[in-house]
Amino acid sequence: MSYNLKEEVQKSERFSGGHRMCAGCGAPVAVRSVLRALKPEDKAVVCSATSCLEVSTFLYPYTAWKDSFIHSAFENAAATISGVETAYNVLKKRGKIDENYKFIAFGGDGGTYDIGFQSLSGAMERGHDMVYVCYDNEAYMNTGIQRSSSTPHFSDTTTSPAGKVIPGKKQVKKDLTKVIAAHNVPYVAQTTFIGNFKDISEKAHKAIYTPGPAFLNIMAPCPRGWRYPSEDLMEITKAAVETCVWPLFEVIDGKWILNYTPKKKLPVEEYLKKQGRFSHMFKKGNEWMIEAYQAEIDRKWEDLLFNCSRG
Amino acid sequence: MGIRERLSGNEAIAIAFKQINPDVMGAFPITPSTEIPQYFSQYVANGEVDTEFIAVESEHSAMSTCIGASAAGARAVTATSSAGLALMWELLSVAASARLPITLACVNRALTGPININCDHSDSMGARDTGWIQLYSENNQEAYDNMLQAMRIGENSKVMLPVMVCQDGFITSHAIENIELLETEKVKDFVGEYRPENYLLKKENPVSVGAYATAAYYIEAKRAQAQAMINAKEVILEVAAEFEKVTGRKYGFFEEYMMEDAEEAIVVIGSTAGTAKEAVRIMREEGKKVGLIKIRVLRPFPMKELAAALSHVKSVAVMDKAESFSACGGPLFAEVRSALYDCKTRPLMINYIYGLGGRDVTVENIQYAFESLKEIKTSGEAGETYRYLGVRE
Ligand SMILES: Cc1ncc(C[n+]2csc(CCOP(=O)(O)OP(=O)(O)O)c2C)c(N)n1
Ligand code: SF4
Ligand SMILES: [Mg+2]
Numbered sequence: 001m002s003y004n005l006k007e008e009v010q011k012s013e014r015f016s017g018g019h020r021m022c023a024g025c026g027a028p029v030a031v032r033s034v035l036r037a038l039k040p041e042d043k044a045v046v047c048s049a050t051s052c053l054e055v056s057t058f059l060y061p062y063t064a065w066k067d068s069f070i071h072s073a074f075e076n077a078a079a080t081i082s083g084v085e086t087a088y089n090v091l092k093k094r095g096k097i098d099e100n101y102k103f104i105a106f107g108g109d110g111g112t113y114d115i116g117f118q119s120l121s122g123a124m125e126r127g128h129d130m131v132y133v134c135y136d137n138e139a140y141m142n143t144g145i146q147r148s149s150s151t152p153h154f155s156d157t158t159t160s161p162a163g164k165v166i167p168g169k170k171q172v173k174k175d176l177t178k179v180i181a182a183h184n185v186p187y188v189a190q191t192t193f194i195g196n197f198k199d200i201s202e203k204a205h206k207a208i209y210t211p212g213p214a215f216l217n218i219m220a221p222c223p224r225g226w227r228y229p230s231e232d233l234m235e236i237t238k239a240a241v242e243t244c245v246w247p248l249f250e251v252i253d254g255k256w257i258l259n260y261t262p263k264k265k266l267p268v269e270e271y272l273k274k275q276g277r278f279s280h281m282f283k284k285g286n287e288w289m290i291e292a293y294q295a296e297i298d299r300k301w302e303d304l305l306f307n308c309s310r311g
Numbered sequence: 312m313g314i315r316e317r318l319s320g321n322e323a324i325a326i327a328f329k330q331i332n333p334d335v336m337g338a339f340p341i342t343p344s345t346e347i348p349q350y351f352s353q354y355v356a357n358g359e360v361d362t363e364f365i366a367v368e369s370e371h372s373a374m375s376t377c378i379g380a381s382a383a384g385a386r387a388v389t390a391t392s393s394a395g396l397a398l399m400w401e402l403l404s405v406a407a408s409a410r411l412p413i414t415l416a417c418v419n420r421a422l423t424g425p426i427n428i429n430c431d432h433s434d435s436m437g438a439r440d441t442g443w444i445q446l447y448s449e450n451n452q453e454a455y456d457n458m459l460q461a462m463r464i465g466e467n468s469k470v471m472l473p474v475m476v477c478q479d480g481f482i483t484s485h486a487i488e489n490i491e492l493l494e495t496e497k498v499k500d501f502v503g504e505y506r507p508e509n510y511l512l513k514k515e516n517p518v519s520v521g522a523y524a525t526a527a528y529y530i531e532a533k534r535a536q537a538q539a540m541i542n543a544k545e546v547i548l549e550v551a552a553e554f555e556k557v558t559g560r561k562y563g564f565f566e567e568y569m570m571e572d573a574e575e576a577i578v579v580i581g582s583t584a585g586t587a588k589e590a591v592r593i594m595r596e597e598g599k600k601v602g603l604i605k606i607r608v609l610r611p612f613p614m615k616e617l618a619a620a621l622s623h624v625k626s627v628a629v630m631d632k633a634e635s636f637s638a639c640g641g642p643l644f645a646e647v648r649s650a651l652y653d654c655k656t657r658p659l660m661i662n663y664i665y666g667l668g669g670r671d672v673t674v675e676n677i678q679y680a681f682e683s684l685k686e687i688k689t690s691g692e693a694g695e696t697y698r699y700l701g702v703r704e
Contacts, residue, residue, distance in 0.1 A: 060522035068511040071521035079372035083379025090363040122368030
């Protein structure tokens with residue numbers, strides 16, 4: 001099936017506009033891209049962890065979700081959707097429902113890499129037929145830009161502020177996609193918004209229609225927390241991919257596949273310089289930060305190439 | 312009538328679940344409730360039920376899966392104790408506010424600090440304000456009977472609240488006693504099918520569950536939830552009346568034992584009632600006018616009914632198997648004493664904190680409590696109201 005953006009956007013939206021997320025926010029773009037990958041004839045139950053996404057899309061008495069939707073708490077989206085999926089299996093077995101349903105959970109990086117990590121790991125291991133989507137904006141945005149384990153090295157956040165003696169976040173970003181791949185689930189992928197959205201759309205489709213648990217990690221920039229002009233969303237994601245800060249890859253049944261190799265791998269400055277959260281790294285005397293950042297990205301890229309080379 | 316058996320409280324609950332054959336069970340092991348998911352997963356493995364059992368990675372996820380399953384339109388159950396219930400705490404409120412009639416078998420065990428595996432009521436008392444209906448059981452028979460009534464109460468359209476059926480860890484959960492089970496067909500007839508009005512998997516009408524409610528709506532949601540708890544009172548009695556028709560066993564908000572002409576009374580929860588009844592029986596033989604009230608329903612709290620049952624008594628000791636660290640008494644004491652405030656004449660009242668972390672309670676302990684009630688009655692002074700029973704000072 002060849003991918004056609006025009007056709008894709010003509011499908012009726014399952015996630016309506018008019019929600020309260022900031023202009024230029026990556027999260028609703030991620031959600032819309034994933035839900036569009038559902039076959040129109042299939043029904044879905046969507047779950048969201050407490051996050052910017054959740055509090056902005058389901059404010060009583062309004063909901064942006066056209067499919068059935070459940071929010072329970074911050075740290076349990078994976079367990080909650082496991083319960084829904086299990087209910088579906090048993091009600092189907094008992095002849096109480098006959099439609100096809102798909103199950104999709106969304107969590108921010110805080111709800112996924114950190115507080116909801118155990119719940120996610122448990123659900124992946126148990127093998128529910130579900131997709132867990134992390135929209136990764138690299139901090140706790142809903143509570144005002146605090147660092148998470150997904151926040152990159154040196155980022156200036158409200159709990160890892162760049163100060164006179166500490167240069168922003170001291171730790172490097174956790175590699176969650178790899179951690180979930182180590183769960184040996186049938187489908188794991190990393191993606192973001194690139195070009196005509198072919199990459200994210202195809203991955204969402206595979207994630208939804210691969211039987212068993214699937215995990216999608218989507219870089220979903222936050223103009224407020226990352227401090228860049230909101231209209232630059234696609235430039236930021238492009239720079240992330242071209243610098244190999246956010247490589248596009250899949251792990252299908254344990255096989256690592258690189259989906260995109262930049263023609264010329266750009267230096268990380270091309271990504272960092274666009275964002276206020278990294279601005280202190282460009283001050284005189286802080287060149288070592290950029291070097292350290294580059295070294296970390298290079299190491300991870302080599303590691304990824306190695307995994308993919310093994311076929 | 313019925314099936315005569317000898318079972319532990321845990322097995323009685325597991326058998327109730329087997330007879331009911333719920334849609335989903337999500338559970339995680341913790342002493343002393345571990346046997347419930349163990350027995351149940353064996354029933355699943357043997358095909359005796361077709362429930363989907365989810366062996367989750369924590370109690371937090373156990374309650375989360377129950378929330379997901381219940382919201383999806385399934386009948387969901389779980390079992391836990393102590394630290395497990397504490398880990399669920401945030402989600403207990405989520406379940407109640409989403410009006411999901413989940414059923415939880417709570418096998419009471421002391422909360423950690425120091426860690427202890429034996430019975431007290433600190434776990435379920437800590438959850439008493441989360442919006443769950445709470446039914447307490449004296450023995451295995453009551454645990455079983457309460458479980459058969461739980462879903463009828465929680466799933467009633469005027470209620471739609473989760474229900475916790477509590478029994479005392481080890482004392483009830485592990486002691487093997489006689490029990491009369493109801494035939495499985497009769498259980499199925501009595502409990503019926505779960506038919507929610509709205510649920511996630513209802514194809515004609517997708518729903519959103521778990522909204523963000525601003526100050527413009529939050530209090531109305533809570534008011535509606537409070538009304539459901541008020542409505543539960545009537546439903547609990549209706550279900551009990553029907554249950555009596557089927558089994559001959561009678562249940563209410565609480566049991567009154569030798570209360571008609573009692574001048575001194577104690578109020579207890581759970582298995583201690585068995586020991587206390589023996590003390591009352593002995594003291595009655597000695598001509599002492601003593602009686603006992605055993606609370607079955609703590610949420611909703613039977614305030615008026617308790618006031619009526621206790622107002623004629625001269626002195627009352629409320630027995631708390633949990634601290635509340637108010638520096639003036641346990642949780643049951645505060646509520647029972649408040650229940651009596653509107654009475655024209657009210658008894659003198661004291662509180663005994665007892666049995667924490669599984670400390671044995673003997674007939675002599677209870678007799679001692681009654682003796683102090685007698686002194687209070689005679690002197691007309693309650694004295695120190697916040698007391699401990701059977702503690703080394
Ligand atoms: C148990 C618990 N702890 C803390 C919070 C407060 N809280 C709500 S959302 C949030 C951060 C969400 O961060 P993330 O998952 O990255 O989503 P984002 O808002 O960044 O999109 C926090 C800390 C909560 N709701 N529950
Ligand atoms: S703060 Fe960031 S993540 Fe939250 S809605 Fe605004 S742009 Fe999106
Ligand atoms: Mg975030």
